[in-house]
Amino acid sequence: MARYPIAAVAIALAAGSAVAAEPVRFEATVDRDTVEVGDTLTLSVSVSVPNEGRIESLVLPEFKGLEVVSRSQSTQMSYRFGSGGAGMEKVDSHVIVLRAVKTGVATITPAVLRYDGKRYTTDPITIKVLKAGSLGGRAAPSTGGGRPFGGNSPFGGLQDPFDLFDQFARGMQPRELPTAGKDDLFVRLVPDKREVYLGEQVTLYLQVFSRLELSSFQNLKLPKFDGFWVEDLDSDRQQIQSERRTVNGVPYRVYLLKREALFPMKAGELRIEPAKVEAVTGFGLFSTGRTVERRSNSVTIRVRPLPAEGQPPGFQSTNVGQWRLSADVDTRETTLGQPVTYTLEARGFGNLNALELPELPKLDGFKVYEPTRTERRRVRGGRFGGTKRVEWVLVPTRTGELTIPALSMSVFDPQMERYETLHTDPITIRVEAGQATALAPGAPAPAGPTNVLDAGGLRPLRYHVRLERVQAEPWRSPIFLGSLALPAAVFGLFVAGDRFRSLLASRADGGRRARGAARSYLKAARRERRKGALREAVAAVERGLLEYLAAKTGLPVRGMPREQLERELGERGYAPKRVERVAAVLERCENARYNPAAPSPEEVDALIARAERVLEDLEEGPQP
Incomplete structure (x- = not known):
């Protein structure tokens, strides 16, 4: 038995000489890559460098779709075997316990290392997150394992030197890790208050008391907190806090795993069931630690109802x-x-x-x-x-x-x-009043024109003449003067008629331009609708209709109150039903502008169709 470790070392040295060792080993692995919502997984980031080298910076991964439960870090020295011979190397290990928060594919971004002026990165890792209960209580194993090269040996038919090194480590391990007793490691749920009013906050602390060296925590299971509204107080905390504390004369390291704000939603005695967590104890040159599960105590909170004395009528019991x-x-x-x-x-x-x-x-x-x-x-x-x-x-x-x-x-x-x-x-x-109207405060729009001279600033002109009878000469008689003015009157009527015909043609041309502009706005509305810009489409419909009304009626309709616009259209001979249809389209446009929820594509399509029908009605003129 005494020669086994020596033989293992010799075999390891021989295998190491066959494969040139890289000066830096930098890897990130997970213990499983398929989990359920609420399950935890462990990410291990390991950096192995020669002892004489210098790590300039290490940036740990970011997590998308996962939340951090705990973090731990350790540094140790170990022997390294390679083509250059044996030497000391420094190993930095980071263990991060993560919890899946939603179904889908979660991503762990690459870690980045800068060492001796060079940049190294790990591969990104994807985690498949299933619904709770999908695995039937069985955790899917990681495809990469915890070994370098993801468990696939690059040495072909040769015996893997990492297997030889594992044998060497087992031979050098003199004894098993000590077992953690109940007094050496225990978990406590500690509330800041045990008696509160309905709706009053209770802060609950989940603490781990340990006399042993701990490297990480995993598989944290919180109770359901029946009867409470729960808010997480540690959503922004990245690292587990710890402190030294003496309990009954015994020193402990106390780790704060979780803080929750609990708001009781009903009166009476509410029981909080125990929490469960796994702690990894011990680490060293040839050990990976022992996993120990611990359950916390249960907690009972007495909730008092809100006092009836002095309670305002209609009081909302949640306003605490x-x-x-x-x-x-x-x-x-x-x-x-x-x-x-x-x-x-x-x-x-x-x-x-x-x-x-x-x-x-x-x-x-x-x-x-x-x-x-x-x-x-x-x-x-x-x-x-x-x-x-x-x-x-x-x-x-x-x-x-x-x-x-x-x-x-x-x-x-x-x-x-x-x-x-x-x-x-x-x-x-x-x-x-805006530019479209000038109303007195609180008064409705006037039904007709207003005499701006009523204030008394100007008075009508008055002429005082004295009439005398004179003898009329023949050439001053009305018949003679009328005969002289007749050619000029005929010419004036001819010119006025020509100008009237031109005015009618101009108004017809203006109406055609107004129709063309309105159609252009409706086309723009359809383009915005196809692009998904629904509010912009509604704005185009509203502007097109207002521009048409302004050109058709001569009214400054932009900014005019809706009631005044309806009254003005009615006074110009438009039937009440047509006026109602115009007002309904403008009302829908206004609602879409100011409501917080954007209109649906179907609502925009219906609005464009209604605007087209309104324009066709207005084209027929004021008659019903």
Whole structure:
């Protein structure tokens, strides 16, 4: 038995002399390349360089479709055998435990190493992620294994020297790794509070206490947290934190694996089942460590209902935490028909997802479109919260000073143990007439022309003459004068008739140009529709119809309130049904412009078809 290690070394040296060793070995491997959603896999990045060399930089891979559960790193020295003889080499090992978060193909990008002025990269790795339960509890093995060359020997019929080295390592290993006892390695779920109000945050810590050297963690299984809304507090954390702590006089290294913000959704006693995790203990020159599974304790949280005393009428039970409410508009002065954006925002700490903001009431003088809702999460000092925002587009329908009333929202502060009602300030917007109309504040459009001299600045001219009777000469008689003016009158009528015919021809030509322009806009709308630019297609339909109406009626329709446009068309003899069809198309265009959701391709096709029918109706003129 004493000669076996010596023989193994000799065989290894002989095999090493047959194959020239590369000065740098740089590889990335995974323990499996097919997993289910929620499963974990282990990525190992290994760098082996001569001891006298210098590593300039090492950039670890990035992960697409995977989240980091834990990271660990170790450095060790080992003997190296090659054609140049034996020597010392430095081995840097990085072990990263990843968890699959969604089905599909996840990607691990190449790692990049710079050593002695040269650049080395590993191959990218793809992971196939299946639905939970697809593998039936069986983990698919990795095709590459954990060996250099992906398990395919480049030595042909010769015995692989890596196998000889494994035999040498087993011969040199004097004993097995020590077994981890329950007191040497255990896992704990630790809540910051065990009694809370409904909707109040509980911060839960998953900690590993160890007296042994740990190299990595894997296969972390969190409980389901029934009865809680859960937010991850460590989504931006890249490394596992650890600290030294003494428990009952025994020193431990404590690793923080996970922090979760739990918001109870019902009152009573809620039980959190144990978590499970696998820890890899021990590492060295000739060992890969031992995997030990540990279960945590269970936790019970007592949830108190919100107090009935002082609760505001209609209170939303999910509005719990420390919140502030504010509102503002993008402009406080606008013109008729131009949109104003009203923003309502809640900012603070609590269950951001469940927070209910007040709705905007019916507003006099505004047309209100569907709002856009956004959330931005924030974690500070272990407290979860952020900003919740709702934006409405408001289009004024009359001039004057229009007021958006104050809004209110009631919340329960669990720290102060009391209810509080938050208020916004009312906002006044001044709306002036645009270029298309000049209305008095709050007044409807005038039905006919307005006398601009009513203010009294000018008065009509008055002439004072004195009449005297004179004897009329023959050549001053009306008959004589009329005979002289008759040729000029006939010539004037001829010229006026010619000009009238030219005017009619010009108007007909203008109508043809208006029709041509409208058709061009509809063609542009179809082109935008085929490109998928749906909002641009709607804008082209609206502009074409407005340009046609302006040329056909002589009205400055752009910016004109919809009610005034309908009234003007009716006064020009257009039938009510035709006016309704025009208004309906313009209404659909306006909704598509201001609604947060883009129109569908089918809706755009229907809108173009309706616009074509409206243009055909308008071509027939004002008659019904």
